[in-house]
Amino acid sequence: MKKINLLVAVSALSTMAFLYLPLMAVAFFSVNDSKYGLEWKGFTLDWYVKLFQNDLILQAASNTLVLALVSTFVSTILGTILAIGMDRFPWPGKMNTALDLVMHLPVIIPDIIFAAAMVVAFGFLRTLTSVFDPGLLNMIIAHITFQTAFVALVVRSRLAGIGKEIEEAARDLYAGTIYMLMKVTLPLLAPGIIAGAMLAFTLSLDDFVISFFTAGPDSITLPLYIYAAVRRVVTPQIHALSTLVLMVTVILVICMERITRKVNKKQKRL
């Protein structure tokens, strides 16, 4: 048994090393004072300073943020309303199945197929109006589409978790629909909505494929910028940029973990 425990520990730790070694290497070389090559020439933060002087990168960062914020905002509203609509009404079984299928589509379709469908669809819309030229609007629409499904899934599981009893009690006390939604359903649902919104936000930041297919020349996001740079030539600036994005990810993940754990604790107390 001891032998197995040792084996498990060794295997687990080397797996973690396998996951982190490449990322560590990027962080390590981002503070290396050498423009070319991978030889250690001393510590510097120059590359980080230069990031903030690079207009292209700043533009890409602002595009990434606008895309993530706008699409998260819209998809959280759409997804929440959709989840309430699906969970709180006596739909016939067949319709439920159909709704369920549509909602699960973005989860089971490989993202490249969704991206291809978007390219073709926007191509059609473009023949009607030039608003749909490749660019930020297309990206926002595409992101909202897959985010809405994910938000709806998260919120719906929370709706099922809180049950209908409290709403029923509110109705018994003569609460109207809007009053009940505002004072009972939404407050109870808030943790689920926040969790869904955070998921949507990270999904948007994380996305590369869908942005890659729908972006125009003026709507480069950070992942697209890094990808293009890697294909041309890798500079220490890219190491620094990647490290920064990685650090933002770490902070987001820790926040997300904290929130979900707090919610779980509260739910247990209920």
Place this chain on the structure above:
Amino acid sequence: MNKLIIWYGELITGNKLLKRGVFFLTPGMLWLVLFLVLPGFILVLVSFAGRGTYGNLIWEFSLENYTRLIGYGIFGWTLDYVYILLRSVWVAFVTTGLSVVLSYPLCFYIARKPPRTRYLWLTIVIIPFWTNMVIRAYAWFLILAPELPFARLAAFLNLVPAGMPLYPSAMAVYLGMISMFLPFVALPLFSSIERMDWTLVEAAQDLYASNFRIFMHAILPQTLPGLSVGIILTMVPAMGMFVIPDLLGGAKYMLVGNLIQQQFGASRDYAFGAAISIGLMILTLFSLYLYKRKNRGIDLI
């Protein structure tokens, strides 16, 4: 339908209730239908169209894109595209398999930690899960560079010429893919392993079961729900992956994702790209179906 009913404390007619329900469903569903279902149908339609000289679509119904996909081209019959499709399935399969093998010890290790530090360890697995895939692919790009120890070791062992990076190669693609998808398996698996009943393992040990049988009879059935979610979460995106083969595999190890991207990028052959996408979709659904049939009663999420 116009009878009064009591729906969770509310006295209402069936019609009114359904009307209100439709009101709630409409915005989200309309969006999903407009930008998800409809584009899907358009993709299917386009896959039967032809390509004009300048990459425009020609609306003549033909099966040419599909026959081209299975190998009949102007230059006779080649299996190039079929190879790429099969290779994608194979890569996804190997990636999933190795990720599962590596995930079990990882999850056992974390699950055995005291609760206070357990979530810290879990966060360590979650962070790569949420890190942008371009950055992770690029990190492998960096670490396999000729100046770093791995390429040097390989050169020392005469596996590659000195001064050469370890990409593009099949091995680099596998390394990138496994590190990309391992957390997709490990996280759902962990949620099952955390709730596992270890007394069953002890019972099996008391009865002198071999380690293999302990795993098959006491561990695997208990962890199957999480494992299934993990496998599906890995298989599906792994088949359509194009960033990793693009950066780490180059032309040497093309997967179907690259092929689709080429049609929508450099080649501007939307119709053929659509046909490949439909092909990939069918492959994905087929493998999900096979998997579902073997493991009945498992929910996707």
